[in-house]
Amino acid sequence: MSDAVTRFYLDQLPEAQLKNNTLHAPCPFCGGRDGREANLVVFLQPDSFFHGYFRCAEGCAASGFPLHFARLRGTRLAQVPGYDPDREYFGREVDYPVRNLNNELAGFSDKLTAESAARLHGAAITARTLAELRVGHNGRYLVYPYVQPDGNCYAARCVHPERPEDFFWYGDERFFAPEYRVFNAPEIDRCENGTLFVVEGEENLLCLKQLGLPGVAVPAAADLEHLDPRRFEWIGTLFLWVGHNAESAALARVFATRAGFKVRIVRWPENAPKNASLHSLATEQPEAFQQRVFALIREARAFSPFPSPAGEFHTFTERLAQEAGEGWAGLTTGFARLDRALGGLHGLNILGGTPK
Ligand SMILES: [Zn+2]
Incomplete structure (x- = not known):
């Protein structure tokens, strides 16, 4: 008997074929357009973090994930496994201005050339991925639009194509504020009940998007401090991936402590170069990139401010070993049958009234 998510997709996509935990079907969103047969792929593996993720x-x-699929298709949400009509979504009550940058973004996208995007193409990020995230160029700087959850863009971060530390904000000043600094924010809703990556730096998110993974970015790890974990309330698992340096790692831990057990911090291997990032990994080892990313994701453990069960067990057995000694041998209770049953006295339990 298949699980609810699999049944939902099989019901929605009657022509679908299931092969190796992946469902293949003609895409219901663009199929037939221009006479093309586009393929929709749904990843189905109940014990995986990406169960029900479609592309x-x-x-x-x-x-x-399924709720986003149903919203796109106009399916009744009550049919979707995991739907909860009583949910409230944090951060929706914002009065957005009438004026936005949407039209300007199209102009910036047109100005993006192979030359201005060389640093991104060097990390194997394709023009299609850049178009999906509406990355542009204003003539001198790369323009990363910070699209808000309402689907409009009011502010953008302009970053020098070669020197990421050289940047400025553009657009409506109100949306330069730390609480609005989430790049690709609408993805949070699309991943409801599913899995989402949070990374440091837009270009690092582009590397993950290139692999087809869902995520958002903050401009720098320091911005995690202003990121309200309630925005991720309905995300099942949050992979947090920052650069390989002590400061970013510390900021990631602080955020994880606030967000709780749903966070899995992706850890860099000991031998990774200092300040390694997804972008540097993709630039230096383009062939091995995908494999290395998935290997590190598999190793990421759920975050907990407490010692792990394995650690607790180890400490417990060590303490037992230290406390065990010859001292107890030969002690008897004085009750012959009890001594025979228990093999001697091993400790004291007070039964009956409360200890005094
Ligand atoms: Zn399609």
Whole structure:
């Protein structure tokens, strides 16, 4: 008997074929358009973090989990496994201005050339991924639009194409504020009940998006301090991936402590170069990139401010070993049958009234 999510997709996509935990079907969002047969892929593996994650091979619609699929398709949400009509979504009560940068973004996208995006193409990020995240160029700087949950862009971060430390904010000043600094924010809703990555730096998110993974970015690890974990309330698992340096790692831990057990911090291997990032990994080892990313994701453990069960067990057995000694041998209770049953006295339990 298949699980609810698998049954939901099989019901929604009657022509689908299940092969190796992956469902293949003609894409219901773009299929038939221009006479093309685009393939929709749904990843189905109940014990995986990406169970129910769908993706159109043509990239016609943004990927996501079952609730996003149903919203795109106009399916009744009550049919979707995991739907909860009583949910409230943090951060929706914002009065957005009438004026936005949407039209300007199209102009910036047109100005993006192979030369201005050389640093990104060097990390194997394709023009399609850049178009999906509406990355542009203003003539001198790369323009990363900070699209808000309402789907509009009011502010963008302009970053020098070669020197990421050289940047400025552009647009409506109100949206330069720390609480609005989430790049690709609409992805949070698309991943409801599913898994999402939070990374440091837009270019690092682009590297993950290139692999088809869902995520958002903060401009720098320091911005994690202003990121309210309630925004991720309905995300099942949050992978947090920052650069390989002590400061970012410390900021990631502080955020994870606030967000709780749903966070899995992706750890860099001991031998990774200092300040390694997804971008540097993709630039230096493009062939091995995908494999290394998935290996590190598999190793990421759920975050807990407490010692792990394995650690607790180790401490407990060590203490027992230290406390064990010859001292107890030969002690008897004085009750012959009790001594025979228990093999002597091993400790004291007070039964009956409360200890005094
Ligand atoms: Zn499609």
